Amino acid sequence: MEITQVVNFRREVLRRIAEYTWNDCLPEHIYDILYKTVRDDTPRVRCCVHKERAVLKNRVQMALWQPLGRNIINAAKAALNGEFDKSLPIIDVLPDACDACPIDKYYVTDICRHCIQHNCMNNCPKKAISIVNNRAFINRDVCIECGRCAKSCPYGAIIEISRPCIRACALDALSAGEDKRTKIDYEKCTNCGNCRAACPFGALDERSMIVPLLLALKQRKPVVAMLAPSFVGQFGMKITPAQIIAALKKIGFSDVVEVAIGADITTLHEAEEFMEKVPKKLSFMTSSCCPAFVKLVKSRFPEYEENISKTTSPMVSCGLYVKDKSPEAMTCFIGPCIAKKREAVEHADTIDFVLTYEELQCIFEGIGIDLTEPVEEEYVTQATAGGIGFPLTRGVQASMREVLPIERQAELTAEYADGLENCNDKLALIKSGKLSADYFEGMACCNGCVNGPGSLAQQGLTRVMVSKFQKAAEKKTSDQLPEAVDAVGKISFEV
Secondary structure: OOOOHHHHHHHHHHHHHHHHHHOOOHHHHOOHHHHHHOOOOOOOOOOOHHHHHHHHHHHHHHHOOOOOOOOHHHHHHHHHOOOOOOOOOOEEEOOOOOOOOOOOOEEEOOOOOOOOOOHHHHHOOOOOEEEOOOOEEEOOOOOOOOOHHHHHOOOOOEEEOOOHHHHHOOOOOEEEOOOOOEEEOOOOOOOOOHHHHHOOOOOEEEOOOHHHHHHHHHOOOOEEEEEOHHHOOOOOOOOOHHHHHHHHHHOOOOEEEEHHHHHHHHHHHHHHHHHHHOOOOOOOEEOOOOHHHHHHHHHHOHHHHHHEOOOOOHHHHHHHHHHHHOOOOEEEEEEOOOHHHHHHHHOOOOOOEEEEHHHHHHHHHHHOOOOOOOOOOOOOOOOEHHHHOOOOOOHHHHHHHHHOOHHHHHHOOEEEEEOHHHHHHHHHHHHHOOOOOOEEEEEOOOOOHHHOOOOOOOHHHHHHHHHHHHHOOOEOOHHHOHHHHHHHHHOOOOO
């Protein structure tokens, strides 16, 4: 993740909320977040100190998982009292941060030469272009934004403008509202986080479960941390898995389980489902591991909803596995994904909390946990190489292929796409008959889960570290993991 000023502000808010919650002084010090982060002597990033603090208020409300606009002292008290409204959207627009970017789609630049041919005028179907002061002028009341003027200009003097957040959304879930601020259509939104990363003003943010999680830990409730396979390398190359697990137990987690075990369980059931359905009942089947990809299929290709695997994702499979072993336990998924927060809300009986790696780092820093402290024992993974490899390119299908019968392995035609636009394009090719596949693996994030929006490390480094960790796994395939095999028999996986 690129460290920008927006990232620094977000992390400062999360760190301080973690610190004040842990030290039982959140309402008393909530305004310190505003006045210590933005002071009269700190450099301005917005027009004035008051604007910067107004935006920080929005960030505090989001970090407390409270409605935007609520007084932050009341918001802090509500969070401490257990007001945790899961119907609130995961990603929201910060009203005081949105710059209300211009929404005129086509714009004539100073490159316009007032040429004699006037191709822009001649190709405009609505005659919306005229020459004013020796330069092409677009009448916004007439323009239908067809783009012919931009395509016909020999100088490229007419450019297409779109908001970075809108341009980043593959499902057209963002638009400009009546007040020109961005608004989100939550029927379309996949919570992938691309808009949050794209907005240069930091006007989109995610809600956080830090406060309810820390309250559960402080009350000594049995909370099991479930680490996504990409956890290795997230906190630096010198920080070992054993040190991360020791730090988690130090802040009160009763146990730590790798979600790669859930991936092993998912592998076994998805392979079984594939054998049963393809090609007898379905022409092809898609993966169900990525909730943002699943939302894409349901939104853009509703005719393929039945083609989505009914096997639960590794996160939910791991949650079921934990609850089967310890019914009284609460579960906390820790990974690189924002969309998992929405999936957790939909599986509230299995997943209690979700943290990104970024949020976990802010907790460690906020309550003073030193990850560099040495640990006596090395950590040995209980997962298989296949489960650990899920966040890598084609990781899901590679794991599933290994547990299929040899004859099905040879004849399996599997396709893969990362990034929602690429997923959309390949599904469109399948729909048109230009691409055939028995199995389609889709991931919302470019380069897969190792590049999730809640990651700390660069995806290239994470890929190397996960591959190295994968090679250290003793078990070769998911069907060689006895606990996973036993769990499949106990747990119902129908979504």
